[in-house]
Amino acid sequence: MRVSSPVLVGRGDELDLIKGRLAATRDRRGDAVFVVGEAGIGKTRLVGECARHAADAGMVVLRGRGSAVGPAVPFRAVTEALLSLLRAADVPLDDSDLAPYRPALARLVPDWRGHATPGTGESVIVLAEAVLRLLAIIGRDRGCLMILDDLHDADAETLAVVEYLADNLADQPAVLLVTLQPGAHAAGDVSRAAVVRRAATAVTLRPLDEEQVRALAAACLGIDAGDLPGPVSDRLTRDADGIPFVVEELLGDLLDRRVLVRDGGGWRLTAAPGNEVPSNVLHGVAQRAAGLAAATQEVLHLAAVLGRQFPVEAVRAVLGLDESTLFGHLRAGVDAQLLVPDPAMPDWYAFRHSLIADALLAVLPSAERASLARRAADAVSAAHPGLPDDWCQFVAGLRLAAGDAHAAALLLAEAGRRALAAGATASAVTLLERSYELVPDGTRADDRARVLESFLQALAEAGQADRAFTVAARATWASVATLSAEPHVALHARLAWLAVVTGRWAEGAMSVKTARAVLGASPEPGLVARIDVVEAHLILNAGLGLDRAADAERLARHAVTSAAEAGLPEVACQALQLLAMIARRRGFDEADAHLSRMLALAERHDLRMWQINALFRLGVNESMRMDEQARLDQARQAARQTGAIMLGYSIDVVFAMRAVMHADFEEARALADRCASATARLRNVDDQQFAVLTAAAAAAHQARRQEMESLLAEFTRLGGARTQQAPLVSGFCQATCALLEEDRQRAMDELDQAWAWEEENPPVFYLTGRHGLRPLLLALASATSSAEGAPGSRDAGLAEYTAGAANAAADLRWNRQFLHLTHAVLLGRDGHHDAAATAVAEAMETAAPYHMARHLGLRLVAEAALADGWGDPVTWLHTAEEYFHQVDVPAVAAACRALLRKAGVTVAQRRTGHDRIPAELRKQGVTVREYQVLQLLTDRHSNHDIALRLHLSTRTVEKHVASLLARTGRPNRVDLAAYATELSERER
Template identity: 55%
Template structure:
């Protein structure tokens, strides 16, 4: 019989902790728990109890387990967990998951055909997708009384690097989600243990270490296993169990199984009694127990179990059949024998997978084999798999590599691990690729096949770059021999160091990048480099543009750093040469990289020229089916369209394309750009919603450029509402994300601080910030043109009398001055100059043109009116009073008191009535507020619609008839009506319109 306890013993405190985690998940308070413990201590039993309770409470339960085959299958436990739920309940239909389906396609087979594939999906993107999926699963259960979900990952110590990355990501981001993550692992060192302990140190997860059972619990467990009443077991049995098991529940059960199987412990109607020698050595008790059960089997059954043990604790039945060569019937007969012997059981939710009852069972079976026997089985298994699967597609390569290593063929194993690493890299599993290639490199170190070893090292360097481990990649690249049979040829060496140079320049490692560029330049003359030169030109073009600290680091190749204009010209020449050469050499991705950079640089000559380059990228991407580049080009075209016309239509179309493609980085870039456009339009709630949606995701994904722009957008959102403290907090976060070395830095001066200062009526400070932006742009190449240089700065200088028409003419000659956001301010600046020169008609025409340009920009339109009205009032032209009333009305409602107060001061200076901002003024219709009607005047106005006389109105409002007469006189002046009869008619008309 199977001797195991039907109840969980001695884990009440731990189970209570897990119950708390389940309850928190149901409240939407995500938690994570790591269960540590030695083999057999009861981790799986406790996890199963937690899963049962979650399921009973109506929660979704997902379970997966690390692989014990030695092969690093990317995401295997996570994929198994997802399939354990979706195989039964189907896929969640939450529309917000649409963007994440491509990232999940490798984990959920049903989404592979339904989703477009994207190359290069990062582990972090996959982790974010899993997080969103779990959140959707938890929220999708709203029809149940207790929503939420439980994700159980067992044996994390056997998991692949990608799974570890996903688990770490989930642990750090579960807060606020209806998800409880429960992970089991052995209490040993290693990457999984370090992950768990680090999470515990930062209080992102709880760590529970399962301790051995105490004597009382061991006795209770034994009684539960045998169905005995309390105190019914002989004292010598329980004493031996306490002493020899050391509190390990599995060993307790195995010791009892050994005693019962050896017939030294018997049970009858009178209870249990000892009938022989209880002396079984420990820890060999498990080996003896397994050996006894195995010895009773047929020799063919024993061979079957030994082959299975060599394959690992958990094995797939089809693989075992392939190695043993058994037919279906014989396979099932031997499998049943192992199950009946209490050695094997089905493994979780995945069909055709079985496992040994415990890891110690596997170890016991392997201990019964001689090393030569194990090697022979491993070799036989490897040969059988290679015959059945030529080329070893999929994960067969890793499986055979493990078997070749077990068979003692280190070189063959190394080559196979290297091939598996290449396949993992092609599939986007870069962390697994690194682990596999490092193993291959270690195995082939000292191999006589130096060319093969060099190829493995070359591939490892590329893969390290993909994972961001640049220091290690650079160091390993420098160990490659320069000459001899193991050296790379010049073309491969140039390609490798070009890739390193690109990684270095994007990481702002300028000295490393410059050194690699110089090295590659030295190689290019030694071979046909037509297909290599464009890539290094693109790298050097970007290197030229990278902002440098004060004092200036040397540019590529050791040349002194030029000013921003010269460097832009140099970068443009390099990029153009790269683009044309890449197209000639049929290198579409390199060509797209070069045209993309040119599109940014060409903005300074006009956005039509920039768009022509983006259209070229679009054509290339369409021709070569480069879907990511298609969306990228659409996104940039959409950004340019907004700057010229104020329309976001094309950008929204690009966002939908990124969403459908599952290109998360592009999706977030589109959302950040849409948010900045919303800020400029004055659509602040929309901007807040968009930035809230992507700020956490871009931070989690470590997408630095996107995250920096999101932070700047949030700072601009605060600045455009006059909220300095909030703005400075966002800018501080931007600087913490290395913002000082970002090409986006001038936005902090012009789009954020300068706007905030002008809304505080601090023009000196605003001009100082605009000067900072201009100074930065003169010293560095810039790709941003809405920072005030061509718009707000000329207007403020004109109002302050610090500029003249010649200075203004020089600004308007730049194509950037024609961009809609800039044009609204530039036209007002022109109006100021024309009005000051005594040309009021031309000034008014310029104000009208400014109004047309400002139509999409709510806040900026009113800010412009406030500024130009001051100049018009001082120089005696235009109609500043209605401009000021309109601006005052807006800024009062927008809670920007400094500008609203300035508008009221200017109205007083103009001799116009000033709106009284008493309680209830919001009840006055906006059109009447703009005419200056006070709350009391509006009350009189409403009664005039009923054609009441002064005496009647005074009685209704409890004021004197003389006061009513004063209010009527003021109403006639403010509304421009000729007499009381006309005022009556206007009151009737206005109140009727308000009613509708």
């Protein structure tokens, strides 16, 4: 007889708490709830009741369970939950908020791969963000409940998703409900940490008290608690320890043995229940299974070997049963309360409790267990050639149970490599570490070396480089005497690459030296390519050899050739990317040729990520050289279609930098802030640094020093000062801001600092002023010095211009505008007035997209033109003065007016209104435009109304209001308006 309570007993408080969380989703107040309790305590029953309540309320319900085949099946619980959603509801994959994340979701749900190319190797956090957005969309109008059961068995990637969701559900219409057992496991660490930082709620289920045990037993029997036979009540309260599962099992045992029988509307005992209490309920489960037909027992025993959850097709393949017969046996197991259909996975069943599977395994002799595991492994391998998806781990477990550790190790290694390719680095480490432990040494050292090489790669990508070197150092068995060439070279190539990315140059050089010694006289091209690419990077970064760039380039070229011979397109792409970086120093045409070849190779071999990388790099070059963005648009679209979220933000930051150069500062700041926020959540530090630096550049190019300094401090806090972006701080931000403050010496000092940094480090960015702005300032300084009779000054300016114009960086449009102006200054100084004016015209044509830089250039060159008597400096100064007055950069506007007066031009005083700003506001740094906004606040105008009156954008007004709040220390807009009214009354 099936024994199960029709009602939930003893969990009223917990149920009410979760119901409250579900109700709050209507107000977009989500939460994560961790339900913790030992096996059999009733976690599943509680969340099942919550699921029914949510469904009755019209909420969307998803449900998945931790992996049943070990802790290293990436995203198993999340995948099951999404599959349950797919079966129950239409998923709005075309929603614009979800569109960029569809490829990430397609990694988990095969049915969604028709809508997008599955994401390749994206961050786990990108996938977590995709799940968060999906929950927000499907719960938008009615709320959503996502249940993940048994996460004490979950993989690290699933736990990363859970942690991310817990941290970001507060303003979403969704609840995450997680069940797990107590204990020292990663899931427990995640739950405890989330509760401590108030990102989640913990619900701990305690054993039932005696009254609740009696109520549960009575509910199972359909009677009042007072009608429960006394001896039965005593037995259950004494022996079940308050565990609902044990209560039901002990009660079921009494019914099966007919010790407790129905008597009319009640129950009576036919014998004493007995006082002996088994150490667990396994014996009772075994007895129940023994009462089934022999063929059904065989099915159950095989199922227990397969795991707590098991696929029907594996049982069918091993036992050779037809579908009707097999499902008859499974129904018998369900009727005996041993099995349940798996609600999350079609065509899978599960044991009602893990203790049931343990009980069935306990009665099987070890030889029989091994035989069943071997037969199951063979059958699944035959049914699924190549063991795709989770079958690889599944069969690995069976091979291990069958006693074939070597075969299990190789399968685990393959599963680990797949997990690594999918971006599941933590699971990859777990799988490959286990594989490495299982592979024997001796005659199979080559296999072990291949596993070790993959294990080292996984450790490196998981951020455990130090551990990787420790593991490698302990591999004393790996030597020329034990290994053949291919695994030996691959192992040392991996170690050399680890040395490159961690700055261990000497260790990297030693690994390369060892690998080259192993290669021998006639090495395989593929092995040569792997070593050449790594050594090229090592040389370029470590400065080994007399001419590191030349040596690195030679090796990279050889790697391209060898990789082509060996059929290794990814290695060839890696080498071509390095060649393009080196070639930029000679010219961007050559760099683009390498990138175009890389693009063609990636397209031919369907290497999607390398395609987008090539498009992106080509787009950056195109943008910087010609201010075109067609390739960047193409790369951005491809990244979105592929779900390459990280690369997509890298591209967006480039668009933000373009906006800075175009003086579209509102767009630049909005895009940079969005990228900084997103990359911080995604833990993409490189792009976060560049986004913050771009925001600082936007402030610098508006002469907002305080804002710039604050952002640069954030850039430093993020570690940016130790990166290749560092010279941009001095050359692109600080120097420009100083010029807009009319502090020429400070600007020159900052440019000198950027120049000195690049002398010690191979330049990567070419906007640091070295090849444009610095030559112009030197030329202006040398012109002044020459006029004053200083010896040698003319040669200094000319030499700097000549060096700048000869450099490949002069091909960049941003640099060319300043070099044209530099040429004009030098020509004018030498008396070539017409040529100088022509050079200015060329500069203005080149600078057309760069509005701020164009007018700054006019202000600077006009000074030299006035001194040397050429060109049209008066018109240039009028143009520059008007621009800088309009954009509220008073220092440059004032300098332009001073130069006009020096030229004998009568200049009307600008009535800027600065003198009308109250003294206390001037001390706080309030600008004229901000004061105009503040005055309009006295009449309670909206931002939109203010924008119309002042001919500004609404977003600009919003920024002015935010700045006023910050400068005046007012807590809100109402208080700020009251303050404005008070100031107005004082003025009267």
